[in-house]
Amino acid sequence: MKIWIDVSNAPHIHFFKNIIKELKVRGHDVVVTARNFDSIIEILELHDIDYRLVGKHGGFSLKDKLVESSKRIMGLTEIISKESPDLALYKHSVEASRVSYGLKIPSLCVLDNEIAESQNKLMLPLSTKIIAPKAVPLKEITRYGVSKKNIRRFYGVCELAHVRDFVPDEKVMSNFNFDRPLIVMRPEPIKADYYKGDKDKSIIRDIIVNSSMDATFVVFPRCEDQKKLFNFENVIIPENVIDSLSLIHYSDLVISAGGSMNREAIALEVPAISAFPGHVLAVTQFLIDLGIKDHSLDPKEIWKMAEEFMTSTYKKDVRKALKKMENPVDIILEEIEAIED
Structure with a gap:
């Protein structure tokens, strides 16, 4: 065919x-x-x-x-x-x-x-x-x-297809000079027709500003306009396309105002928190109900969730859930x- x-x-x-x-x-x-x-x-x-x-x-x-x-x-x-x-x-x-x-x-x-x-x-x-x-x-x-x-x-979720037969490439980490923890972030899909929020702001910026962790943030803006929002010393914006799945694999946490990157993280057994400022997708709610994902629009609450995920039996719990999918x-x-x- x-x-x-x-x-x-x-x-x-x-x-x-x-x-x-x-x-x-x-x-x-x-x-x-x-x-x-x-x-x-x-x-x-x-x-x-x-x-x-x-x-x-x-x-x-x-x-x-x-x-x-x-x-x-x-x-x-x-x-x-x-x-x-x-x-x-x-x-x-x-x-x-x-x-x-x-x-x-x-x-x-x-x-x-x-x-x-x-x-x-x-x-x-x-x-x-x-x-x-x-x-x-x-x-x-x-x-x-x-x-x-x-x-x-x-x-299950579509992102399980993303990580099928996945082998992480440690070379991706040579692109960055950072201290742990490493947190990967993705701002809102501002060009999507279904996105109804303020295109000149980002909750991801607010989360970074209110961070309770001494962390390095790798942010993947969706367009040039979004890049301007993340001019911080502890923020890295990759200049070229990199192996994002490998980066997620080696990271400590993913916080995204989109959807796919969060679900990729979960498929890779990495804690993920959704900060999408709109109706929670059915696939997101599915993962929340399983106890392997969280959602919030409150930066302080998000950091409490992050600390809990990063110090809990998360990997064991998510592995058990993924096996059934x-x-x-x-x-x-x-x-x-x-x-x-």
Whole structure:
């Protein structure tokens, strides 16, 4: 089979990298397309993944988002109509869903963000099958007109795919001169349509300012505007794309106002605290209910949580919880094999 994978956000590379590898081992042809957004290009090249760059993110403006998405649909249509893949595979890609539907290409859509309503309205009704964590309520998928028989759910989180067969590279630590503890941080997704907070501020900055720990912070801003908020002596902002999974592995704690990096940390058995200033995602609540993640918007409370996590039996607890979870890589490969048969 020829399988088309579209990458529209940086964490999706970690999600798909092992799927791409396994598909090639099984003899499938894989076509990867990507949009120019965040650090997508650099991460693809870091992992030696061949790709075709098609379009870019529209930024903050609703008009620009629509224009760039429309341009990307046209660009993908030209490429994919010539490639004629047997299957499209994507995670929260509005353009891939539209193109695959328009060209009558069966599609698998991975969903783990029920609050991204604008994307979900455009994406879910056009996708052949939806793959989602069981934590996402079924009604959050079916309300877009998706039949239950076209939904495959799994017990776990998507980030387990990110760390499958993961081997940490200690060389990543040579990039930094720091003292312990090392805390990795990620600010808000200010360009996301579902983000409704103040784009000129960051709770991550407030958390650093109110830190009760003598720590080194490695911050991964999402754009140039966010970098200006983190001009502190004990803050390191990587100048180039680095192996973030290895960095997380060797860190003591992750605090993120996003989602993926927190869940990557948990998948790597590293304590994580969510500071997303909005509705708590179903997958986040799932991990909180298991007792292996916390959420707060109060910097002082966050540091109390951090101290508790870092001095508790966290690794033992998270390891026990992770053993019961399914890896979405296996689920996706099963679905592809079913289509092939």
